[in-house]
Amino acid sequence: MARKSSLSGFNEWLPAERMVELHVLQTLTEVFRLHGFTNIETRAVETLGTLLRKGEIDKEVYAVSRLQGDEDQASDDPNRLALHFDLTVPFARYVTENAGYLHFPFRRYQIQKVWRGERPQEGRAREFTQADIDVVGDGQLGFRYDIDVALVMAEALSKLPIGEFTIRINNRKLAEGFYRGIGLDDTEGVLRNIDKLEKIGAEKVAEALQDEVGATAQQAEQALALAQIRTEDTGFVDQVRALGVEHELLEEGLTELAEVIDQLHRRVPGTAVADLSIARGLDYYTGTVYETVLVGHEQLGSICSGGRYDSLATKGKRSFPGVGLSIGVTRLVMRILSQTMAEASRSVPSCVLVALTHDQDWDTALDTAQQLRERGISTEVAVSAEKFGKQIKYADKRGIPFVWFSSVAEDGSVSHEVKDLRSGEQVPADPTTWMPPADDLDPQVRATR
């Protein structure tokens, strides 16, 4: 991990590190699959028109142009191509384009790289992998999917070697209803400032609310009082009511958030809290919003975020409301590796190296290897009859646990022995029946604490 990447913000893993990442990806994939999410991928590029429609982060976008072709395009041409910066906007575009071929509600997972041109810093990369799940409906989408996707992510995260985590959940309707109830109509403006609470503190947020959103001192105080509510169960409902604000939208939000927290509290106890300070930067969320922190690594930022969006994907009068969450896989893997929270048992898939006694026995060695592979045992074959010490060192350096010897006698008969490099024990073996211990068959990625 002392290596530095040759391009700042673009990480590349060594083989054993990549195994940890693959373990994370396979674990997520398996949970998503068990919950009936189907996989898609979208192209890496979108038009600027699609990417920037929702207003956000134009500074972070990487534009793409053919080296000897499109360079005369205006830099803000909406048909210009750029790399996607998340998977939600491309997914919304995919849904509207392919609506006629999809079945709704459509459950999909998507695991791909995304790119952002922002300044690289701890926990942030310019190229990183996201793992998203979303459920999208045609015209309408039942509220219970807000609970469904959170349960899936809680299960997925609990199977990763990352220790404890907390999903912090809020609801946009609750916040907007409350702000309207106290007379603040610029919900975006209030949320944008509330979002800074953890970073700059209550006093500065109160000032900003007065300076930027035109709140009175009392309104700012009330908005901050709401943001400070945080409960592990549905206790937040009474705490909000105690603030004495009334609004129809607030009631709707309270009911929704209580239902989400209630189910998570019962089904995955200890993993979710109602946290009314959660704002989420993206303006397309309309209901439940989620953020997730690793306990003890809160400064890493959110590792799994998302929410309900009612009008991100539209096609004429037809709209496709959705709800989903996105795991920042690269951010998680960087933390797992830098803190050695998990390690791979070896850096190669190979369980067996078939050694060579004589150069001319290569053919026999290939036969042996194929017999082992037929039973799922990953096997390499030496290509030259170097000293045994050297061949064993080859296996040992890679963590390959077994070295196999197939000796061809003068009469053409072959005898086989297999050596366990850890115990040094060498025993006769039959390549058509021998099996390694289950733990040795494939590299294991194990949590180290």
Added chain:
Amino acid sequence: MARKSSLSGFNEWLPAERMVELHVLQTLTEVFRLHGFTNIETRAVETLGTLLRKGEIDKEVYAVSRLQGDEDQASDDPNRLALHFDLTVPFARYVTENAGYLHFPFRRYQIQKVWRGERPQEGRAREFTQADIDVVGDGQLGFRYDIDVALVMAEALSKLPIGEFTIRINNRKLAEGFYRGIGLDDTEGVLRNIDKLEKIGAEKVAEALQDEVGATAQQAEQALALAQIRTEDTGFVDQVRALGVEHELLEEGLTELAEVIDQLHRRVPGTAVADLSIARGLDYYTGTVYETVLVGHEQLGSICSGGRYDSLATKGKRSFPGVGLSIGVTRLVMRILSQTMAEASRSVPSCVLVALTHDQDWDTALDTAQQLRERGISTEVAVSAEKFGKQIKYADKRGIPFVWFSSVAEDGSVSHEVKDLRSGEQVPADPTTWMPPADDLDPQVRATR
């Protein structure tokens, strides 16, 4: 498949199509893994300096720039970023950068998207997935790896639903030695013209050899005679000898190619031929070169190509010779789908839909689903108690084979039944022990002929 992509050259698959692609990728991954190849990924961007060092295809490169940042870079600035157009050049860069952390010979597979800005046409996309294997040594790499990688790819391709294929193999030393033997020293120039043989015919190639490489009519005739040799076994050796040309390098090439063909002929009969017309465009190959065509789809172009390169990766005086092959996954999948060579048995992973009789039974339904998932059965849960006909239609449209009914009696006890949508049969079942037939558990991708 009647869909058109909204950006020419950038394909996106529907869920059932993606399942076919995933089947291809999983099949390849499993074979690579069984042969001891470890996985890595490299970043999507390289500097222009790295990408264009080897001379090739600058017109096809997609440059990348921060929308509000690097736009004042000169278009040929070697530090400028661009999307990689293959996985070999990035891999060579990765090897030299990380040489101190890798064990040689280093066996890796790499499956990623690459981008080329060329004009989209049948069989060519601007974004496509490649699956590469390479073995790279430190300073030297045994010749037998040239056979090893070809055997791995022959095995991998034979497990895909693509019908018959032919790996066409040649050797650069053989070609260069032969050309030198007849007095032609511009190997690159000769190969560039020989490469057009299939496209423009022998007569035009002969003319071009005389016009562009300065060959005599007799030399052109000899070069063409070599290129017309094609044998399924090592018979090509005698045919080359019959042309009466002598050169040390030619001998070396003949010996190497004979060894490769001999092993492939014996181990994977009918899949490889010696084809002395194979040139491969890339100038970094130095020995064995491979191309692969689908029998009956030759006009699709090569679906698996590669070769031996002795000096692609260098670090000061240290060189890392390698040999590898790359499968054009997208090209293959496009063909599989457009010709319906394989199909997925359903478009979702879900094997079971747990239906809802009453809205308030959702909790019970979630319990049932979790019991099924614990034994690896992909399960979805309805979120509202719509009419059974509608819930069954939901499952049926997606190809979900089973619908589960958990009825909660007034005393709180739960009874379970499962319905097979194909037979219509509905029977009592226990969610802690019930298993579907093995073929129904996960979606199957089956060859259709």
